[in-house]
Amino acid sequence: xxxxxxxxxxxxxxxxxxxxxxxxxxxxxxxxxxxxxxxxxxxxxxxxxxxxxxxxxxxxxxxxxxxxxxxxxxxxxxxxxxxxxxxxxxxxxxxxxxxxxxxxxxxxxxxxxxxxxxxxxxxxxxxxxxxxxxxxxxxxxxxxxxxxxxxxxxxxxxxxxxxxxxx
Amino acid sequence: xxxxxxxxxxxxxxxxxxxxxxxxxxxxxxxxxxxxxxxxxxxxxxxxxxxxxxxxxxxxxxxxxxxxxxxxxxxxxxxxxxxxxxxxxxxxxxxxxxxxxxxxxxxxxxxxxxxxxxxxxxxxxxxxxxxxxxxxxxxxxxxxxxxxxxxxxxxxxxxxxxxxxxxxxxxxxxxxxxxxxxxxxxxxxxxxxxxxxxxxxxxxxxxxxxxxxxxxxxxxxxxxxxxxxxxxxxxxxxxxxxxxxxxxxxxxxxxxxxxxxxxxxxxxxxxxxxxxxxxxxxxxxxxxxxxxxxxxxxxxxxxxxxxxxxxxxxxxxxxxxxxxxxxxxxxxxxxxxxxxxxxxxxxxxxxxxxxxxxxxxxxxxxxxxxxxxxxxxxxxxxxxxxxxxxxxxxxxxxxxxxxxxxxxxxxxxxxx
Ligand code: SF4
Numbered sequence: 001x002x003x004x005x006x007x008x009x010x011x012x013x014x015x016x017x018x019x020x021x022x023x024x025x026x027x028x029x030x031x032x033x034x035x036x037x038x039x040x041x042x043x044x045x046x047x048x049x050x051x052x053x054x055x056x057x058x059x060x061x062x063x064x065x066x067x068x069x070x071x072x073x074x075x076x077x078x079x080x081x082x083x084x085x086x087x088x089x090x091x092x093x094x095x096x097x098x099x100x101x102x103x104x105x106x107x108x109x110x111x112x113x114x115x116x117x118x119x120x121x122x123x124x125x126x127x128x129x130x131x132x133x134x135x136x137x138x139x140x141x142x143x144x145x146x147x148x149x150x151x152x153x154x155x156x157x158x159x160x161x162x163x164x165x166x167x
Numbered sequence: 168x169x170x171x172x173x174x175x176x177x178x179x180x181x182x183x184x185x186x187x188x189x190x191x192x193x194x195x196x197x198x199x200x201x202x203x204x205x206x207x208x209x210x211x212x213x214x215x216x217x218x219x220x221x222x223x224x225x226x227x228x229x230x231x232x233x234x235x236x237x238x239x240x241x242x243x244x245x246x247x248x249x250x251x252x253x254x255x256x257x258x259x260x261x262x263x264x265x266x267x268x269x270x271x272x273x274x275x276x277x278x279x280x281x282x283x284x285x286x287x288x289x290x291x292x293x294x295x296x297x298x299x300x301x302x303x304x305x306x307x308x309x310x311x312x313x314x315x316x317x318x319x320x321x322x323x324x325x326x327x328x329x330x331x332x333x334x335x336x337x338x339x340x341x342x343x344x345x346x347x348x349x350x351x352x353x354x355x356x357x358x359x360x361x362x363x364x365x366x367x368x369x370x371x372x373x374x375x376x377x378x379x380x381x382x383x384x385x386x387x388x389x390x391x392x393x394x395x396x397x398x399x400x401x402x403x404x405x406x407x408x409x410x411x412x413x414x415x416x417x418x419x420x421x422x423x424x425x426x427x428x429x430x431x432x433x434x435x436x437x438x439x440x441x442x443x444x445x446x447x448x449x450x451x452x453x454x455x456x457x458x459x460x461x462x463x464x465x466x467x468x469x470x471x472x473x474x475x476x477x478x479x480x481x482x483x484x485x486x487x488x489x490x491x492x493x494x495x496x497x498x499x500x501x502x503x504x505x506x507x508x509x510x511x512x513x514x515x516x517x518x519x520x521x522x523x524x525x526x527x528x529x530x531x532x533x534x535x536x537x538x539x540x541x542x543x544x545x546x547x548x549x550x551x552x553x554x555x556x557x558x559x560x561x562x563x564x565x566x567x568x569x570x571x572x573x574x575x576x577x578x579x580x581x582x583x
Contacts, residue, residue, distance in 0.1 A: 024232065068303040071302075162192050
């Protein structure tokens with residue numbers, strides 16, 4: 001069970017908002033880079049966020065570059081999951097690969113600062129502040145397995161190959 | 168039932184009958200990283216404790232910070248060069264050019280599966296390759312296994328009809344299309360281009376269009392491989408790698424979008440999103456402090472030729488600096504031989520080395536507070552060119568050149 005506060009963002013938060021190119025020189029120093037996470041969307045976010053909190057966004061979160069630093073710094077900053085109406089393709093894969101859950105759901109019912117509880121196994125989100133419940137879209141089986149192992153590297157170390165049911 | 172281009176390529180490479188929605192494990196023909204995503208990729212690769220599956224088809228490009236502007240990035244470069252030396256993978260050092268252009272020039276073939284740790288890897292889907300960007304860990308694992316898993320995408324067909332008017336280019340078409348379907352209009356999907364308006368296009372223009380497919384969220388921006396593909400491969404010295412590729416006439420599309428190019432006009436994306444498009448005519452008079460011509464989108468010889476033809480014998484406007492970055496060394500040499508470079512310098516342009524240059528905001532043209540740049544690149548997100556207080560407009564090289572002369576956004580047709 002994950003529990004924390006919601007930090008609400010709008011549509012189209014790009015990887016440039018999350019980790020801008022001007023901080024390229026910090027890319028080999030993730031803890032330092034994480035101090036700037038989402039800086040161009042909300043300059044105070046990095047100082048306010050606490051371990052376990054959620055990033056809650058609207059449409060097309062994580063669009064733009066393939067930089068995996070984007071989900072990584074969100075994870076390093078302590079965020080337990082990203083909730084959004086939709087997520088850009090590369091960001092989605094990257095997040096799962098680094099073990100950051102991404103939940104596709106209708107985020108309109110979540111306001112900035114709401115207390116949330118997420119049950120990844122049951123696929124349920126409870127908004128403790130306004131006492132509503134949400135469910136999220138199931139992700140493909142292969143991604144669930146990768147997430148279960150804590151990311152793609154531990155998955156490959158264990159399984160040595162991708163296992164995909166024959167279609 | 169017929170297959171789309173994406174389904175055909177993925178079927179051949181996964182040894183299954185790939186249909187939209189399937190998850191397949193596919194053989195990968197070419198894998199590459201660049202200097203901004205590369206260090207993390209190689210660290211993740213080292214974590215797998217596996218060897219590089221095919222070093223001759225694994226490429227490292229030093230292009231994003233080239234030459235390096237600071238010590239941290241120089242140290243990243245040292246790390247990448249050392250990895251290349253130790254593993255035998257192919258290194259492309261500073262000054263060679265932008266990864267996607269070099270992959271088009273020297274590596275990509277129709278029917279290939281190409282993975283790059285860079286979202287604009289889609290560029291070479293113009294050659295009929297299933298080329299797509301992934302993050303560092305996916306690329307690290309593909310480097311080790313020589314394969315990856317892929318969800319077979321649904322396809323949106325873009326049928327391009329009509330004749331191209333003067334002053335309107337592939338860049339205007341793709342900006343128009345993104346404005347229409349929006350930045351998430353093709354998320355997870357394959358965009359498949361076809362129609363007589365596409366057959367008429369050179370490889371250079373096709374690469375521009377495919378390059379920006381990802382700005383609509385697409386996984387690939389596939390073109391059929393035809394005569395233009397064949398002659399491009401021949402010019403690059405690998406004509407024997409040509410195979411014709413086309414979708415089946417009864418393939419299933421999620422949607423078909425028709426565009427009549429004869430009605431297109433020069434188009435611009437306004438700050439701060441690529442889908443915030445309008446016609447150049449609507450922005451007449453908007454002042455521009457910097458014009459940037461280059462990148463994997465529009466840094467090819469044809470782009471430099473168009474810009475030169477408009478700027479030749481004229482001077483840039485005093486308020487507007489002009490930065491030109493040829494996308495590869497080959498392009499720089501050809502532009503020198505043709506006299507484009509001296510002509511551009513005489514017009515007041517600053518030439519920077521082949522590479523990403525000002526595109527991503529690390530060096531060679533970072534914007535100041537409140538400044539506006541008209542760029543031929545593919546992204547105008549807030550902060551993209553190194554300053555969240557700056558404004559980026561995206562347009563064709565022709566529009567960029569016309570704008571450089573007037574110092575404000577200008578319709579290139581006034582100079583043609
Ligand atoms: S030129 Fe720009 S968009 Fe192209 S690879 Fe370089 S940074 Fe990315």
